[in-house]
Amino acid sequence: MAKDKKGKSESKKAKLAEKKQKQEKKADKKAKVKASKMDGSDVEDVDLDAVLEEYKKQQENSSKITETVVEEPPRARSAATFLANPSNSNQLLLFGGEYFNGSLATFFNDLMIYYIDRDEWRCVTSPNAPLPRSGHAWTRGGNQSNAVYLFGGEFSSPKQGTFYHYNDFWKLDPTTREWTRLEPKGKTPPARSGHRMTYFKNYIILFGGFQDTANQTKYLADLWIYDTTTFVWHNPALPPAQLKPDARSSFTLLPHDQGAVLYGGYSRVKTTAPTNKQQQSGRGHQGGGGGGGGGQRNVLRPLIHTDCFFLRITPPPAEAAPGTLPTVRWERRKKPANAPNPVRAGATMAFHRGRGILFGGVHDVQESEEGIESEFFNGLFAWNVERNRFFPLALRKSRAGGGAVKEEEEEKKAVREMPVSMEFPHQRFNALLAVQDDVLYIYGGTFEKGDREFTFDDLYAVDLGKLDGCKEVFSRPVEDWIVSDDEDEDDEDEDEYEDEEDEEGDIEMEDEPKEQLFTESKRKKKQAADEVSNADSASTAPSTAPSEEEEETESATTVDDGLPHPRPFESRRDFFQRTSNEWQEILMTSLRWKGIQPETLTIKEIKSKAFELSEEKWWDCREEITLLEEEQEAAGIGEVVSLADRGEAGHGAGGGGPRRR
Numbered sequence: 001m002a003k004d005k006k007g008k009s010e011s012k013k014a015k016l017a018e019k020k021q022k023q024e025k026k027a028d029k030k031a032k033v034k035a036s037k038m039d040g041s042d043v044e045d046v047d048l049d050a051v052l053e054e055y056k057k058q059q060e061n062s063s064k065i066t067e068t069v070v071e072e073p074p075r076a077r078s079a080a081t082f083l084a085n086p087s088n089s090n091q092l093l094l095f096g097g098e099y100f101n102g103s104l105a106t107f108f109n110d111l112m113i114y115y116i117d118r119d120e121w122r123c124v125t126s127p128n129a130p131l132p133r134s135g136h137a138w139t140r141g142g143n144q145s146n147a148v149y150l151f152g153g154e155f156s157s158p159k160q161g162t163f164y165h166y167n168d169f170w171k172l173d174p175t176t177r178e179w180t181r182l183e184p185k186g187k188t189p190p191a192r193s194g195h196r197m198t199y200f201k202n203y204i205i206l207f208g209g210f211q212d213t214a215n216q217t218k219y220l221a222d223l224w225i226y227d228t229t230t231f232v233w234h235n236p237a238l239p240p241a242q243l244k245p246d247a248r249s250s251f252t253l254l255p256h257d258q259g260a261v262l263y264g265g266y267s268r269v270k271t272t273a274p275t276n277k278q279q280q281s282g283r284g285h286q287g288g289g290g291g292g293g294g295g296q297r298n299v300l301r302p303l304i305h306t307d308c309f310f311l312r313i314t315p316p317p318a319e320a321a322p323g324t325l326p327t328v329r330w331e332r333r334k335k336p337a338n339a340p341n342p343v344r345a346g347a348t349m350a351f352h353r354g355r356g357i358l359f360g361g362v363h364d365v366q367e368s369e370e371g372i373e374s375e376f377f378n379g380l381f382a383w384n385v386e387r388n389r390f391f392p393l394a395l396r397k398s399r400a401g402g403g404a405v406k407e408e409e410e411e412k413k414a415v416r417e418m419p420v421s422m423e424f425p426h427q428r429f430n431a432l433l434a435v436q437d438d439v440l441y442i443y444g445g446t447f448e449k450g451d452r453e454f455t456f457d458d459l460y461a462v463d464l465g466k467l468d469g470c471k472e473v474f475s476r477p478v479e480d481w482i483v484s485d486d487e488d489e490d491d492e493d494e495d496e497y498e499d500e501e502d503e504e505g506d507i508e509m510e511d512e513p514k515e516q517l518f519t520e521s522k523r524k525k526k527q528a529a530d531e532v533s534n535a536d537s538a539s540t541a542p543s544t545a546p547s548e549e550e551e552e553t554e555s556a557t558t559v560d561d562g563l564p565h566p567r568p569f570e571s572r573r574d575f576f577q578r579t580s581n582e583w584q585e586i587l588m589t590s591l592r593w594k595g596i597q598p599e600t601l602t603i604k605e606i607k608s609k610a611f612e613l614s615e616e617k618w619w620d621c622r623e624e625i626t627l628l629e630e631e632q633e634a635a636g637i638g639e640v641v642s643l644a645d646r647g648e649a650g651h652g653a654g655g656g657g658p659r660r661r
Helices: 012-031 048-060 276-281 485-498 520-528 534-538 548-559 572-593 603-620 622-634 643-652
Strands: 066-070 081-084 091-095 098-100 105-107 111-115 120-125 137-141 144-156 163-173 178-182 196-200 203-207 210-212 217-219 223-227 232-234 252-256 259-274 296-314 327-333 348-352 355-359 362-368 371-376 380-384 389-393 432-436 439-443 446-449 452-455 457-463 470-476 507-509
Touching (some): 048 163, 091 432, 137 203, 163 210, 252 348, 252 355, 371 446, 572 603
Antiparallel strands (some): 081 091, 098 105, 348 355, 362 371
């Protein structure tokens, strides 16, 4: 993720010659007038307010909301938001984002809708929609489950010389496609990017993110809760002694039936590093003291967070006065067992039936003083939130014939044949994920090679129940990277900056130009320029590896919970048919505990609710059962039936009991 640093061992003469050559090149560039220069010269005093006002005027020219079928999928983009439409199980929503080609940044504010059953993209235009942005966050809306809420984000001039953060708050009706800007009373969250949002009952939860200033990137650790019934933001006052998450961005925030769960994230932390003289002498490479009289300098280094917190939210009692705030408390959890290794940034996660589905990521490895190598991933994991354990997910070919169990529901006939691969999409980080009808959709993401940053232009689908392949919805060639004049000048500034002595006590980004360029794409370059790897920085945080005792405890508690357990090769419907009576008994006992008489429900309602309980259990055990299936398939077993079932079948057929073998 980084440009190679110039070798510290070069002779002074060679260094001066190289500098002179670069200066001549720079002067030559300034003297030439390039006919091919792209539009939109980007002086540093660009008035972004005026630019955004012009966007707004153009938008208002549309007198009504229109939805148009488009021939091609949306333009490639990163740092957008992607969500399953909560009001229609056949639609995916995509909004905003940014595309950077190495020269210019383009921001979007189009609402794109993918109709899954039709394999069709549509573009929605509206006279009142959020302005172009990236790095924003959105979530479905609590008890207003059909609403979607959006907050914040960032915008910059085309060449990223000037920068803007949003603090606006929006609600989208995904049925009518109508946007409404919300103006809550009282305090509201400050502007930010890289934050995350989720929902709990009638509340919207917002945490973290970052703000960029001319001097630094400030990571945030503030918690905000929006009440969708009183239309008010609350910033809960937490006890100073209470453990709570450190400031961070790009983390996972998942809904929970008692609040929310937070995992991971990224930030920069203040630390010390040896001066350049120490580095040249080979001392203090790991940031240690080292002798020789060299000093230390203060730097900001990347930290990939691997901790986990539970946000417990207790709503006010029903008899409480209107506007009474819920009780909020952060509770630190043990680090998830079997987490992806090595630690990685940009590994995004989507919520699915009490689990987080994680894909991709990047890990920076410092090979030598000359540069940083990065390893990218395309692994898929399921994080079982209740058990606090990760399970790797692998694709496998469909089982046909023999003992394979088929779902009773027939699959919908596809509009067109889509290529299916037994491999996950190319390695990437910051991919956009959404789950609709038990199918995971993976959109876009970023990959870096040398100095170049590529934004993927593709969409894939993986059935989380079957895991029988990765379907390519569309995939277009990645556009080439443009090396801009500004980027070359940045390189020169870096070289000059490296030769200067750092003043003690100053906080600075290592090996970065003093002029800060702030958009998401440039920020990734800044993160990559650190001389210390994420592996080193991660060592400052507690280890992610659980102890053997923790492993044994968690494994023991994951199997025997007193509930019916699915068998290998057993579909959701087959599991319920086998255990229907038990689930109905469990349901009725639960209802009585809640003071509800089961007799008030119809038989159909009881069976329906019992099926939901069994389905929840089926998904909860999915990864463990999948591992058993793979082991048994390797042993030539294609179906598992209990002796009791075999006996019943034998008696029913007049066979006189189970057959011995």
